[in-house]
Amino acid sequence: MTSPTTGSASPVAAGAAPYDALLLFSFGGPDEPDDIMPFLRNVTAGKGIPDARLAQVAEHYEHVGGRSPINGQNLALLAALRAELARRGIDLPVVWGNRNWAPYTRDALVELGELGATRVLAVVTSAYSSYSGCRQYREDLALTVGALEEELDRELGIRFDKVRSYFNHPGFVEGNTDAVVAAFEQLRASGADLSATPLVFVTHSIPDTMEEASGAARPSYREQHLDVAAVVAEQAGARLGVELTWSLAYCSRSGPPSQPWLEPDVNDALRELSVAGTSGVVLAPIGFVSDHMEVVYDLDTEALETARELGLTAVRAATVGTHPAFVAGIVDLVLERAAAERGETPERAVVGRLGAVADVCLPGCCRQRAGVDSGVPALCGRD
Template identity: 70%
Template sequence: MAGMAIETPAPGPSTDGSRPSPLPYDALLLYSFGGPNKPEDVVPFLRNVTAGKGIPDARLEEVGEHYYGFGGKSPINGQNLALKAALEAELAARGIDLPVVWGNRNWEPYTRDAVAELADLGAQRAVALVTSAYSSYSGCRQYREDLALTLEARGELGEHGSTGIQFDKVRSYFNHPGFAQANVDAVVEAYRELADGTGAHLVFVTHSIPLTMEAASAVSGATYSAQHLDLAGVVAERVAAELGHPVEWTLAYCSRSGPPSQPWLEPDVNDHLGELARAGTRAVVLSPIGFVSDHMEVVYDLDTEALATARDLGLTAVRAGTVGTRAPFVAGLVDLVLERAALARGEDVAEESVGSMGAFDSVCRPGCCRRRDGEDSGVPALCSTGLYT
């Protein structure tokens, strides 16, 4: 009910002496990209995504054909609602009372809607969980900027941060055991769909980003591409162990945009499939390791375009599932929320990770994940060592 305050128990390791505690947090913000719900939403949604770039509506209509081909509706919203329900169920199963509020950068419910809902709940300190596992401008800092600008519009942004609801964030979780295991399970299932998967090449796929953004992501602890490569090695090794045979793998990219003159991470997945076919590969498994759910970049760029490319090349191809609402992933997200809560309480925490990089920072470093390396945009961003760093 609007205006009803959340009753917050006294701080401590648990609320009843045995249950894990989310304190000091009294709400969880599930924070995502957003997507259109109907054809009339497509161009306004794309205006939001491309704001400030001066792209005419005629071009946005062309880009929107991807969405119109699916009835003008993005699958991401339904998947976020499913993830929200799964998180609520996992929290309840552990006896944790923590309301989950969903908000998006680019469509309804917008960040401003989510913050207003949190305020109506009486939340005082919330933890944000972004539906992007990796550190980069588009996967981390852009969300933190949008949250800061939303608070500024509400008159709740002071010199050192929020003067209203306090926000922290869960660390980038690409190398958390739950995310890794959910990807392993999905890839193993895909291999078992093949009549003979022993020679199938594993192609991990993620969203491409400009090389300027790639360089800037290094401040987080490792570049965006290096984060993927580190996790991919872990997943491939575990998949090979479960299948009982070696697995050759590579990393490719999808969904590049912008002018052709601007360099982005390569190879494009379609070009890469051609390279594999020419080298004698006959079967591939595509693993969308860069994505949390089957949203448009997966169902169009992979299920439509890449699988069509594979057919044209004579390749047998199977697309592995995303982590979605798989149990290891959902449980891992709740573990991350509790880990962040313990850190906020000043406790010593064993931050779990796989691979060679260790856990990334929960509080972002100065200059972390800027759009361009070394370039200060002057836009405030929450959850960092300083509002403008």
């Protein structure tokens, strides 16, 4: 269901004003084997994780050539966004920066300064609201701006905003629906009974405390996934002519075993399906924008190996990546936020039952733990 509010003026007519640059803001990943341990130390800084444990994680990268695919995928998305903006006649430079690897956030800020940007809109490569998918980027931006201003001994002179969480934007949903349909069609071609083939949506697990905090000012991380999964399953089933049975599972759990994280793990979910007599399954990584390590290792390596051991025929659906509807949807979100900043009332397109997330992050949203203020500054929000 779409819940738009039509405004009095088209955002396209005014382009992206008042924004004069776009920041594609992502996680980052190692580009070669020598980068892996420094990258993992960046990701886990301040957590006291010993190198011996990091070395175990580093082995995952050996399965994909000693590098993460995420940077290449960010470059592809960067090019696709620039092309879509140009196609619409919107003159808006796009700069790319990562929290954990080159080009770092600092590199992006320097480039934005060289462009003379003063109003920058950030697009985070995470569709859902949580500490790691929203606030941690806002904190990194605030800390990096502060450090750069101290280094330069002057204010940077750039105001930052970010587009709203886009888990239920039609472009993201359409890209995921197309991917699920394609995966089921692959099984259908092999003679599988689609009505007896479950669909398992997969996302990154987070601690239970982070899940609780994510719902302080909006639907929680888990609730957002369940809402979108229901829409994708319904739309895909309608196109396939079957009623799909679906569930939500998690991957990439870390941290001490004593700390509760969202469950079930995708491998446990596959085992339960096997015990129930399932012979085939589709895995849909709905929690991820592109095929980075949590997809190519946790799903393509571990989960598919589990499926083989269980005798399950498993097909992994694609992520949205540079799907045209997803890329166009990101540009729509840019224009939507720009129109709102101009005082207009733009269309806020959504699907599902949850409605559009607020443009500006509300006080207390997306903290690591509910009711606990870390004391770390965060841009693009009200606290």
